Amino acid sequence: MKYDYIVVGGGSAGCVMAHRLSADPANQVLLVEAGMDTPPDAVPADILNSYHLSQANPNYKWSQFRAYHQPVPHNAPERPPLQHYDQGRVMGGGSSINYQAANRGTPDDYNEWESMGADGWGWDDVLPFFRKLETDQQFDGPLHGKSGPLPIRRVTRENWSGFSKATADSFALAGMPFFEDQNGGFEDGYFPMTVSNLNDQRVSAAIAYLDAATRARPNLTIRSNAVAKRIRFEGRQAIGVELDRQGAEEFYGGSEIIISAGASHSPALLMRSGVGPGLHLRDMGIDIVADLAGVGQNLQDHPGVPTMAYMTRRSRHGANPGPALQVGARYSSEIDGCGPNDMFVCAIGRAAWHSAGRRLASMSSWINKPYSRGQLRLRSADWREEPEVELNMLSDPRDLARMKLAMHRVAALFQYGPLKSAARDPFSTNFNRRAQMVGAVTPRNRFLTALASVMMDGPGPLRRAVIENVMLGRNIASVVRAGDTAIEEHVMRYVISIRHISCTCRMGREDDPMAVTGPDGRVHGIGGLRVADASVFPAVPRANTNIPTIMTAEKIADSVLSPG
Ligand SMILES: Cc1cc2nc3c(=O)[nH]c(=O)nc-3n(C[C@H](O)[C@H](O)[C@H](O)COP(=O)(O)OP(=O)(O)OC[C@H]3O[C@@H](n4cnc5c(N)ncnc54)[C@H](O)[C@@H]3O)c2cc1C
DSSP: OEEEEEEEOOSHHHHHHHHHHTTSTTOOEEEEOSSBOOOGGGOOHHHHBSSOGGGGOGGGBOTTOEEEOSOOOTTSSOOOOEEEOOOBOBTTGGGGTSOOBOOOOOHHHHHHHHHTTOTTOSHHHHHHHHHHHEEESSOOSTTOOBSSSEEEEEOOGGGOOHHHHHHHHHHHHTTOOBOSOGGGOOSSEEEEOEESEETTEEOOHHHHHSOHHHHTOTTEEEEOSOEEEEEEEETTEEEEEEEEETTEEEEEEEEEEEEOSHHHHHHHHHHHTTEEOHHHHHHTTOOOSEEOTTTTOSBBOOEEEEEEEEEOGGGSOTTOOOOSEEEEEEEOOOOTTOOTTOEEEEEESOSSSSHHHHHEEEEEEEESSOOOOBEEEOSOSOTTSOOEEEOOTTOSHHHHHHHHHHHHHHHHHHHSHHHHHHEEEEEEOOOOHHHHHTTSOOHHHHHHHHHHHHHHTSOHHHHHHIIIIISOOEEHHHHHHHOHHHHHHHHHHHOEEOSOOBOTTOBOOTTOTTOOBOTTSBBTTOBSEEEOSGGGOSSOOSSOSHHHHHHHHHHHHHHHHSOO
């Protein structure tokens, strides 16, 4: 059977595409997802869990996906550490394992997209799709939707943890204004974080868009645990997808193939299939279907340095399992050329699922408008091998300067006022092997972390010894005291991705040599092939990327169904 549309990847974008394209009974739609399915009557409890428990479950992630966070010197043998990089491999993709932050970015972000050649993607064009995707549980008016598939809400102050309250009070003391609706204004200030969550449960894109009624459509077929190895072409026309289904080879023909495998895997699938930078494909021994220099380039992500701190008993999250993200703030660094709202900081009142995590808060501070650019390339033509990813974080001097300023700011927050009494011993650590090892929910990890918790609750010197020697943490107050060189060394060492990989197949005009798709997601120079996911962003917005991705899929689905 030949499908009208084959959607590759059932993540945040793929679920939207499958839902919207199959709404017309005349369209035969196939959705292919590498990971397991999460049908409405069998969504695993850790995915539904309001606190992001699913992030600890290796069954929902691409286990071999790794990235260099720091710049890689290409003319020297030393390389920075290659670190795990979580990417969802489960129905819902990132939206099934993320922190559920649900914000949009600012009008400037989308007006910039348009100025970069994404015609028809300015703020006035995208706002209807932000409204279409959501049912805002608390706010109404011209900026909000009330009937979309995805519920969005905020945890209000009376339900905040002590740490969230102390963070908010410290923001206020630092002179930041408060506003109630993160998605209803674009000024600097602090606010309750918007989350995709209803009745204290996560709502992934799979839960929202692949509900029972959608799945009952006879024209929608879902294949889970199926990896797309390659797109097959006849000349420059895509004609179908070659799959591996747990060892069995399958081929499905389609009139149009829509790649929604995420910014980490869509460019890799394109390159394996012969669409990408010609020289690189030749090096990999891959026959070239289309020489598109931009595939895998322009990689963007939000760089951040997380700070953890030991919370006093009354500041902890307590029995409330609710979303960990409660309070956030946007601010402007005022560094030349960086524009407004270019920085973000948010409080996470419970650093991990286990008892040590319940005692540790995390203050995540990141660059909301980065200038560093990375790249993603193949290691080989083999579909089983993950690509080589260079995030190249803080390589742009503006990013480095802002991350250093952010460290000053975070250190000051912990040093005075409400946060000083809510939390002690702020430190940075990276997600090293040890943290990965205790990340999974197992009886052994429960035991080990309980032991660490007892020690952390003990006298200060014992707690600091655990932080330094077991968690390999470095106290940030002492780093800031040591001066500029120490701060620079610190941020370069501890910088991590906020997991907002995007822009690796960016939209743009056909005469732009680095553009991969047009504004309707069609891959330049190829028939029957689109990309619809976070890869097509021209620039990463000043936002967590899930809602912008869902908006992008809504808009591309609309252009598939009603071509202009
Ligand atoms: C740990 C983590 C925390 C995050 N926290 C937040 C947050 O709180 N708020 C927020 O807004 N954003 C957050 N993000 C980012 C956000 O979730 C992503 O930007 C978004 O999910 C991207 O959607 P996507 O459709 O582009 O890709 P994905 O959602 O990653 O979907 C891609 C899908 O394609 C599948 N796939 C890949 N290759 C193949 C193949 N060859 N064959 C078949 N299937 C394939 C994958 O298994 C996956 O399910 C987070 C991301 C992570 C990983």
